[in-house]
Amino acid sequence: xxxxxxxxxxxxxxxxxxxxxxxxxxxxxxxxxxxxxxxxxxxxxxxxxxxxxxxxxxxxxxxxxxxxxxxxxxxxxxxxxxxxxxxxxxxxxxxxxxxxxxxxxxxxxxxxxxxxxxxxxxxxxxxxxxxxxxxxxxxxxxxxxxxxxxxxxxxxxxxxxxxxxxxxxxxxxxxxxxxxxxxxxxxxxxxxxxxxxxxxxxxxxxxxxxxxxxxxxxxxxxxxxxxxxxxxxxxxxxxxxxxxxxxxxx
Amino acid sequence: xxxxxxxxxxxxxxxxxxxxxxxxxxxxxxxxxxxxxxxxxxxxxxxxxxxxxxxxxxxxxxxxxxxxxxxxxxxxxxxxxxxxxxxxxxxxxxxxxxxxxxxxxxxxxxxxxxxxxxxxxxxxxxxxxxxxxxxxxxxxxxxxxxxxxxxxxxxxxxxxxxxxxxxxxxxxxxxxxxxxxxxxxxxxxxxxxxxxxxxxxxxxxxxxxxxxxxxxxxxxxx
Amino acid sequence: xxxxxxxxxxxxxxxxxxxxxxxxxxxxxxxxxxxxxxxxxxxxxxxxxxxxxxxxxxxx
Numbered sequence: 307x308x309x310x311x312x313x314x315x316x317x318x319x320x321x322x323x324x325x326x327x328x329x330x331x332x333x334x335x336x337x338x339x340x341x342x343x344x345x346x347x348x349x350x351x352x353x354x355x356x357x358x359x360x361x362x363x364x365x366x367x368x369x370x371x372x373x374x375x376x377x378x379x380x381x382x383x384x385x386x387x388x389x390x391x392x393x394x395x396x397x398x399x400x401x402x403x404x405x406x407x408x409x410x411x412x413x414x415x416x417x418x419x420x421x422x423x424x425x426x427x428x429x430x431x432x433x434x435x436x437x438x439x440x441x442x443x444x445x446x447x448x449x450x451x452x453x454x455x456x457x458x459x460x461x462x463x464x465x466x467x468x469x470x471x472x473x474x475x476x477x478x479x480x481x482x483x484x485x486x487x488x489x490x491x492x493x494x495x496x497x498x499x500x501x502x503x504x505x506x507x508x509x510x511x512x513x514x515x516x517x518x519x520x521x522x523x524x525x526x527x528x529x530x531x532x533x534x535x536x537x538x539x540x541x542x543x544x545x546x547x548x549x550x551x552x553x554x555x556x
Numbered sequence: 557x558x559x560x561x562x563x564x565x566x567x568x569x570x571x572x573x574x575x576x577x578x579x580x581x582x583x584x585x586x587x588x589x590x591x592x593x594x595x596x597x598x599x600x601x602x603x604x605x606x607x608x609x610x611x612x613x614x615x616x617x618x619x620x621x622x623x624x625x626x627x628x629x630x631x632x633x634x635x636x637x638x639x640x641x642x643x644x645x646x647x648x649x650x651x652x653x654x655x656x657x658x659x660x661x662x663x664x665x666x667x668x669x670x671x672x673x674x675x676x677x678x679x680x681x682x683x684x685x686x687x688x689x690x691x692x693x694x695x696x697x698x699x700x701x702x703x704x705x706x707x708x709x710x711x712x713x714x715x716x717x718x719x720x721x722x723x724x725x726x727x728x729x730x731x732x733x734x735x736x737x738x739x740x741x742x743x744x745x746x747x748x749x750x751x752x753x754x755x756x757x758x759x760x761x762x763x764x765x766x767x768x769x770x771x772x773x774x775x776x777x778x
Numbered sequence: 779x780x781x782x783x784x785x786x787x788x789x790x791x792x793x794x795x796x797x798x799x800x801x802x803x804x805x806x807x808x809x810x811x812x813x814x815x816x817x818x819x820x821x822x823x824x825x826x827x828x829x830x831x832x833x834x835x836x837x838x
Contacts, residue, residue, distance in 0.1 A: 360789070454708060471722060485728065551820070
């Protein structure tokens with residue numbers, strides 16, 4: 307092995323990544339907790355009530371980060387899936403499957419909080435608005451990914467098949483998004499514009515960004531914890547697993 | 557090369573002709589699902605005319621999805637598929653040939669039957685013609701996208717239910733432009749934009765879906 | 779601003795706290811499930827380890 311440069315593939319080995327992830331989780335979890343407290347403080351005590359929506363707009367501080375996370379996580383998941391398929395790295399495929407449940411959770415949260423925001427603002431729990439519909443379809447894509455993975459017993463085939471599905475899905479996401487947008491503008495009746503929201507106060511924006519950061523940290527912490535479980539499950543017959551466990555027990 | 561593709565198409569067609577019942581099942585499913593809607597919604601022609609494109613399209617999607625299991629299923633269980641994977645011709649082209657044969661026996665009958673069902677729903681003239689065109693352009697895309705799902709779920713328990721979870725979300729753009737075209741035609745906007753977008757989706761699906769389905773077959777048979 | 783006013787959220791309390799409550803609940807559930815998963819696999823690994831350890835003793 308040459309000594310120049312960092313060998314990135316070293317970290318793509320589950321055996322080196324497992325303890326590394328274990329050391330990183332407390333940091334991300336701590337940052338998530340601190341950022342959540344700070345973000346909620348900003349969002350509920352510093353940010354003023356909106357002059358149109360009163361206090362209901364405060365749902366935004368969880369709704370918008372959840373919606374962003376749901377989309378980012380899908381793209382990241384597809385990226386890992388692609389890496390796993392191209393370079394045949396086991397860890398990337400494991401990361402992709404560790405990301406899916408968290409992504410689905412954020413998608414569901416975006417829908418749920420969207421409904422709870424929509425009821426007082428639009429007077430209805432659900433509108434077939436372009437964004438809500440795309441979010442719903444995203445949830446379907448996550449469900450498809452997870453069901454395919456769960457249906458295949460052989461873990462290698464499961465991760466490769468679901469990885470391919472994630473890539474096909476991410477290629478389709480823009481097409482789906484634009485077709486839904488088109489469909490929505492054609493049916494003017496249901497469209498409700500969110501874009502004309504009054505300009506946000508600085509404290510609102512700050513709260514939103516801090517909450518987004520908190521969601522990121524939470525997602526990273528929980529995904530790392532899950533990928534550690536997946537590593538142990540898939541590598542349970544290899545030597546290093548037993549060694550690492552001995553180490554941890556000490 | 558062409559000879560191989562032609563013989564693949566001919567072989568699948570011959571097999572399908574020997575099992576006409578399978579082909580008819582898909583077609584009857586389509587007809588029955590469409591005919592259920594007036595019973596559920598009510599016989600007012602005004603309402604039926606509005607929902608007709610959507611109903612016919614959703615039923616067509618469900619019917620062709622129902623037939624997806626047969627796309628690779630029989631070849632998989634008798635081992636032919638492994639031979640196809642070893643063939644010297646590019647796998648994606650062979651997959652495209654199989655999808656073409658599959659569309660000829662499952663998609664095309666739906667397209668031919670659709671105007672009759674449209675009449676039942678009070679569509680006429682231009683609208684009926686547009687519906688026919690959208691199905692003609694859209695069902696090949698449906699078969700192509702479905703091939704990816706069929707290849708991924710090959711040989712899995714509950715594969716036929718699973719495949720619907722995988723491919724139905726991917727069908728949404730086709731559904732939107734397909735059903736939307738008829739509506740646009742009726743409302744006087746003209747269906748050209750919808751039809752060209754539908755054509756674009758079909759071309760994209762033709763370029764990429766066989767590649768993805770071939771990759772999926774290799775994964776499933778690995 | 780009093781606490782009761784804070785919880786009322788200007789009449790939107792149910793919606794606001796419904797959103798944050800479910801978010802918190804789901805995240806706690808996710809963390810709990812990952813914990814559970816880890817416990818299960820560690821338990822299984824412990825059994826594998828003990829069994830392999832015993833086999834080594836037998837062979838020795």
